[in-house]
Amino acid sequence: MIHPNSFDGLPEFLAVAKRMSVRKAALDLGKTPGSVSLALQRLEQRLGVLLLHRTTRKMSLTEAGKDLLQKIEPAAQAIATGLDAAAQSAKAPSGTLRLIVERLALSHVIEPLLPAFRQAWPKLNLEITVSNRHEHFASEGYDAGIQIGSYIAQDMIAVRLCKPFQWAVFGSPDYFKAHGIPQSTSDLVRHECIRFRRPEKGDVYRWEFVEKGSTVRVDPLGSVTVNDGELMRSLAVQGVGLIYSSTFHTSRELAAGTLQPALLECSPGSDGLFLYFSKAAKNQPKLRAFIETCTQLPKR
Template sequence: MNLLHGFDGLPEFLAVAKRSSVSKAAYDLGKTPGAISHALRRLEQRLGVTLFHRTTRKVALTEAGMQLLLKIEPAAQIIAAGLEDAAQSSKAPSGTLRLIVERLALPHVIEPLLPAFRSAWPNLNVEITVSNRHESFSAEGYDAGIQIGSYIAQDMIAVRLSKPFQWAVFGSPAYFSAHGKPMTTRDLEKHECIRFRRPEKGDVYRWEFIEDGATVRLDPVGAITVNDGELMRSLAVRGLGLIYSSTFHTSRELAANTLEPALLECSPGTDGLFLYFSKTAKNQPKLRAFIDTCNKALSLD
């Protein structure tokens, strides 16, 4: 059977199966009911089976029709998505790119990247919402978000925007000089820890480590609890206690030697900042333009 000829009548079949009506299918496809009925009869003759039970009031799938629908509908959806992708690829980026961005990404991603993006796409508008609460991503219509990878929902597509970083304990040189560095997670019981209450969840963040091949989660003990990362790091620099953070969050303090890491060997793994978006948004020209700019402007070597 010729491949193209084999597709004859399938759009009409799918439309009638979806709407259970020849007239409604004709409206959807922009054809006359007679053209729809003719296409279905030709398809049934070619296949040698009856696909629909027809009455004056109702059109319903036969068993053979249902079996055909189950087999071809997923493929039809893939074909439709492919055609939409091809159509989108020919369009120039336009409109407004709406991003929700974790505050941490501002100095490391947004500020260095935005000039290059605006230079490359001067007719494309950008709206940036700075927030660490991303639960409303879909409901509020953002095109993409920037967040730490471990916080991103699994059904999203993610593109790395930073080098991998490690989670560990950090303290000032003065604090470690006065109190010593913890060598094991059990040593943390003897230290003053600055606790972090997550604004998006309201809970106190547990410190996570890998020790002797097992995951260890600790509720830090300390007199100070904050809900702001910058304040937490500032207090640690002043020697008020130890904090649990990442080599990325503390990169400026590490470069200035105002904080030092401890228990890096117990880090639960590498993480990073990622641009994330839904599968349905991946082929938007404005989003592709932003991803291309990210790939060109951000060196992850």
Template sequence: MRKTDSFDGLAEFLAIAKRLSVRKAALDLGMTPGAVSLALQRLEQRLGVLLFHRTTRKMSLTESGQQLLERIQPAAQAITSSFEDIAQSSQKPSGTLKLIVERLAIPHVIEPLLPAFRQAWPNLNIDITVSNRHGNFISEGYDAGIMIGSYIEQDMIAIRLSPPFKWAVFGSPEYFSKHGKPHVTSDLAQHECIRFRRPEKGDIYRWEFINNKELIRIEPTGLITVNDGELMRSLAVKGVGLIYSSTFHTSRELANGTLDAALLDFSPGHDGLFLYFSKASRNQPKLRAFIDVCSKIIKK
């Protein structure tokens, strides 16, 4: 037995009630008059009442038809308004833009960008989570994320937000004056290295270099292990040991002379901060609005 949908025939009923004509209702609905008439007959059979008085010249609502119209018309109007609102929101940025960003992005992207974004879209909510744990990006409902490009999954769309930077070894001028600079990667075994434990994975980050066109990974040796980038750089500035970082992370220290770079010739390549999002999210108006402001404010 065919399962009856409670909404079967209601669109036809509303169209006929509006026009008081099957033929005109059919034109409005893009259906044949026969199909509209059949839908009405099925609805009346299901309800067990006549909804219209029919003559050869005109139609009019019965008492039952009038009662049904008065009850369902407000709901039908609400549904129509909801559809129109959704259609409009698909063209105009609305709702909440939910972002997850690496801490590094705060001073370089979020702080310079957010005032301009709020000015451009004052009614658009933005929810920012600062975290290096991006593994559950999709399941946790984020619209986009900002992190270092080499960590982004390959099936994501990525847009560069920062100038290219290099990974290298960094130490204070005092440390290099006392212990000398490493000139090849094997020299690192003779130096005190500050190790970094990745908060999102719990492992010790291996230092990566290109040597004779081959990627090599070195697990540094040292007595100090940290899981915070700011602390790691602060210890390096104080001459405690060498760190593996990027010219972007250490840009402030390089500019004021508190850190110096080594082994730049062995850098594994240019990286950067990227805005990333899934292919399913790329056409969201709120995300397009954010990308547009990024393109105007952020210097790449």
């Protein structure tokens, strides 16, 4: 069993054994010769054995001192190496960076970022969990996550990863041609809406708008409910109904002209994808390395 004072006097003993001089050992340790001598005496008293022969001209190890030195010097070197490695890890990224990432971020952030990150930090391991359920972020041991800003807890630090985007209603050109474009939130009751059940909470998402300075939440009416965003957008492209999404989620469809926005003027505000992490984690070298790579990624 290791007692609290088991290592008392050992640094002084090692230093004296190396230098064979209390004065020189004291200089190495940044202590006074008197404190070094006292530490050695207490060590010998505790062990009940003489470790050093002392004369006015010369100092040498006793047989017990040689035996002790032989046993503890390799351990002392291993401890010093371990401490150096620990100190170095506080400066250089190392270990495994664990991220939880919502699926939307894969093509927009992770895939374009990962090659540059691996090239910059080849010895740093990266573990990515793809999930839209981030409520157990801290308890499951993640270093950081990537999620839509409005879903991130307020006590987290967030770094923007994309340009601001807007939430709105989207439909295909054929749908709008057949059923008209809603001009206000009250028009939505006359439209077929594709409802979205959030996998992380199990509820049907309410469509949120800002109209005449007030927040308006709409429970969409429709015969189709899905829990997958990609399927939802695909059904909207086919003209099955209207969806509530963002200009970021629908960027490919907007570029191709297969979806068109409506009620953009009622958007509840700009949002975005963010890298988020706790205040306690912000100084981790491995996380700082990832943040640095993220900031160099062009925002789309």
